[in-house]
Amino acid sequence: MxxxxxxxxYFLIVLMVIIPIWAGLFYYAMLDEVYDSMDDGLDxxxxxxxxxxxxDTAILTHKDFEEGNYAVMPVSPNAARxxxxxxxxxxMYMQNEKDFEPVRMLQTVFRKGEDYYQMRxxxxxxxxxxxxxxxGYSLMWLYFGLVATILVLNNFLLKNIWKPFYRLIxxxxxxxLTNIQQIKMSQTRVDExxxxxxxxxxxLDNTVSxxxxxxxxxxxxxxxxxxxxxxxxxxxxxxxxHNSLGDAQAELLETALDNLERLKRLNQSLxxxxxxxxxxxxxxxxxxxxxxxxxLKDDFSDQIDFYKLVFTFSEQSQCIWRMNPDLADIMFSxxxxxxxxxxxxxxxxxxxxxxxxxxxxxxxSAALDESLLFQRFHKISKSESSTGxxxxxxxxxxxxxxxxxxxxxxxxxxxxxxxxV
Amino acid sequence: xxxxxxxxEAAMLDNIVDAxxxxxxxxxxxxxxxxxxxxxxxYQYDCIVLDISLQNTRDGLDILRELKKLNKADGVIIVxxxxxxxxxxAGLDLGADDYLAKPFHLSExxxxxxxxxxxRSFSGNDHINAGNLKIDISQQSAYVGEQPFITNRKEFxxxxxxVTNKNRLVNRAALAEHVWGDHIDSADNFDFIYSQxxxxxxxxxxxxxxxxxxxxxxxxxxxxxx
Numbered sequence: 001m002x003x004x005x006x007x008x009x010y011f012l013i014v015l016m017v018i019i020p021i022w023a024g025l026f027y028y029a030m031l032d033e034v035y036d037s038m039d040d041g042l043d044x045x046x047x048x049x050x051x052x053x054x055x056d057t058a059i060l061t062h063k064d065f066e067e068g069n070y071a072v073m074p075v076s077p078n079a080a081r082x083x084x085x086x087x088x089x090x091x092m093y094m095q096n097e098k099d100f101e102p103v104r105m106l107q108t109v110f111r112k113g114e115d116y117y118q119m120r121x122x123x124x125x126x127x128x129x130x131x132x133x134x135x136g137y138s139l140m141w142l143y144f145g146l147v148a149t150i151l152v153l154n155n156f157l158l159k160n161i162w163k164p165f166y167r168l169i170x171x172x173x174x175x176x177l178t179n180i181q182q183i184k185m186s187q188t189r190v191d192e193x194x195x196x197x198x199x200x201x202x203x204l205d206n207t208v209s210x211x212x213x214x215x216x217x218x219x220x221x222x223x224x225x226x227x228x229x230x231x232x233x234x235x236x237x238x239x240x241x242h243n244s245l246g247d248a249q250a251e252l253l254e255t256a257l258d259n260l261e262r263l264k265r266l267n268q269s270l271x272x273x274x275x276x277x278x279x280x281x282x283x284x285x286x287x288x289x290x291x292x293x294x295x296l297k298d299d300f301s302d303q304i305d306f307y308k309l310v311f312t313f314s315e316q317s318q319c320i321w322r323m324n325p326d327l328a329d330i331m332f333s334x335x336x337x338x339x340x341x342x343x344x345x346x347x348x349x350x351x352x353x354x355x356x357x358x359x360x361x362x363x364x365s366a367a368l369d370e371s372l373l374f375q376r377f378h379k380i381s382k383s384e385s386s387t388g389x390x391x392x393x394x395x396x397x398x399x400x401x402x403x404x405x406x407x408x409x410x411x412x413x414x415x416x417x418x419x420x421v
Numbered sequence: 422x423x424x425x426x427x428x429x430e431a432a433m434l435d436n437i438v439d440a441x442x443x444x445x446x447x448x449x450x451x452x453x454x455x456x457x458x459x460x461x462x463x464y465q466y467d468c469i470v471l472d473i474s475l476q477n478t479r480d481g482l483d484i485l486r487e488l489k490k491l492n493k494a495d496g497v498i499i500v501x502x503x504x505x506x507x508x509x510x511a512g513l514d515l516g517a518d519d520y521l522a523k524p525f526h527l528s529e530x531x532x533x534x535x536x537x538x539x540x541r542s543f544s545g546n547d548h549i550n551a552g553n554l555k556i557d558i559s560q561q562s563a564y565v566g567e568q569p570f571i572t573n574r575k576e577f578x579x580x581x582x583x584v585t586n587k588n589r590l591v592n593r594a595a596l597a598e599h600v601w602g603d604h605i606d607s608a609d610n611f612d613f614i615y616s617q618x619x620x621x622x623x624x625x626x627x628x629x630x631x632x633x634x635x636x637x638x639x640x641x642x643x644x645x646x647x
Contacts, residue, residue, distance in 0.1 A: 116635030235432070240641070
């Protein structure tokens with residue numbers, strides 16, 4: 001859920017609860033105020049009528065409300081003594097409305113000379129249900145008004161205030177450790193965003209530096225290994241020159257040399273990988289892939305013949321890609337080498353060049369796991385001599401050359417190189 | 422033939438010197454910048470094997486610059502543990518004849534040394550012999566006696582490498598690397614190399630060449646004149 005919708009949702013719910021509560025309180029407060037002022041009015045009228053009654057006894061005979069708003073009735077002194085002033089809500093028939101309408105009535109007693117009189121004074125009351133519905137409508141409009149305001153405001157605020165946040169997120173989405181290009185941070189007026197940016201920057205700097213150190217380490221380690229490896233291999237070569245070796249010693253020597261060779265290849269492959277990933281192959285030019293594959297076909301023809309493989313090559317189109325020529329050679333060689341290594345004797349290897357893809361197909365009985373296939377040191381064959389880096393190198397080259405190398409299985413293994421989208 | 426080896430790694434120096442002496446070269450050594458500079462200024466060498474990454478403030482490239490300044494025409498083969506394109510380009514730009522990345526096979530070094538010496542000593546008439554087998558390098562062709570010996574390109578390269586290193590054991594891996602380069606990188610392929618050698622042997626026999634390619638233990642091959 002988007003932050004915008006999330007906060008708006010919260011506001012809608014909270015307002016839905018708060019506004020009725022507030023409306024209830026407001027209603028009762030208003031009503032209280034209305035009663036208070038009506039009761040004051042009634043009290044005032046009472047005093048006016050009582051003082052008028054002192055002059056005009058006709059008032060004392062005014063037993064019904066009729067045209068006035070009061071009624072007077074004599075009561076016994078006992079009843080008068082027990083009586084207290086009462087404000088009550090009651091209903092009364094109204095001529096104009098032809099219906100009973102609520103009225104506010106003050107019931108009181110007063111004394112004139114020795115006689116006691118009960119007097120009722122009325123005043124017409126606000127219609128409560130009208131008030132409630134009026135209030136209800138107003139509150140509904142208020143609710144909608146508030147929600148609309150909040151939505152608009154929220155939208156505006158999120159779009160503007162959160163700009164640095166979204167900018168950072170966008171940059172982080174495209175951030176790659178292998179890409180040296182840095183994330184651009186700009187100071188904002190919001191402390192929290194600055195804090196976040198600084199934290200992210202610190203985190204990224206650390207990560208990049210650790211990554212670089214590791215890369216550097218692999219590179220240095222590989223370089224440092226070259227000389228001792230060279231010495232060891234050469235010493236054994238010199239030893240092999242001696243004619244005095246027996247078969248058993250020669251076999252030991254052979255195994256040692258084979259393994260040193262393997263170590264040498266591993267080391268060189270690791271160095272190559274780290275160079276590819278460091279983008280140290282800067283010389284990018286147009287490579288005619290058709291020419292290159294024709295050349296490789298020749299280079300590998302001895303091996304293809306030896307393993308009695310059937311090699312087909314179809315050029316449906318001319319492919320000219322911009323990449324480093326050495327890397328192009330290594331990538332396509334590795335793919336061909338891979339096909340030769342994993343095709344059973346007498347099997348078919350075919351290379352197809354189409355307008356925007358080059359595929360390498362070879363026979364194989366079951367699909368391979370693509371997620372593992374391109375990983376370093378993932379070996380399909382149990383072959384001791386395989387470095388397990390050939391396809392990882394091809395993949396790395398494809399990546400730096402803005403190509404994509406993919407695998408699929410359609411009754412045979414198919415590796416396809418296409419320009420990355 | 423006089424060769425100077427400039428290398429600060431003692432064991433590495435021993436190996437190179439051993440291999441070169443086996444070929445009857447006169448070998449001198451230097452294990453630091455100063456003695457190297459002194460030797461290159463005082464004497465003339467047919468070939469200098471130079472480790473570019475001397476443990477010093479001044480490295481092999483400085484020696485190359487010095488050579489250039491002294492106007493020396495010695496053939497130089499750079500040896501480097503870095504295998505970096507920059508070193509290679511810089512070295513070749515400074516007048517080095519060849520570049521070899523560590524680790525290398527001694528047979529490869531010898532082949533390069535011989536090629537450098539050959540290029541500098543003979544002009545045009547560039548051939549080597551073993552028995553009645555003659556290889557014309559500039560023409561890329563082989564002869565048994567006066568008869569052309571027909572080979573394909575790879576066979577020619579195998580033969581050339583073995584003849585260059587005649588009477589020496591050539592490691593299988595060294596041969597594979599020299600001839601098929603990066604296109605062959607697995608020990609699985611040694612059967613393949615064996616079959617290539619078998620083909621060449623058969624061709625040599627059919628052509629009545631007086632050379633023999635021996636398999637030495639499981640390690641490699643040695644070409645000898647009969």
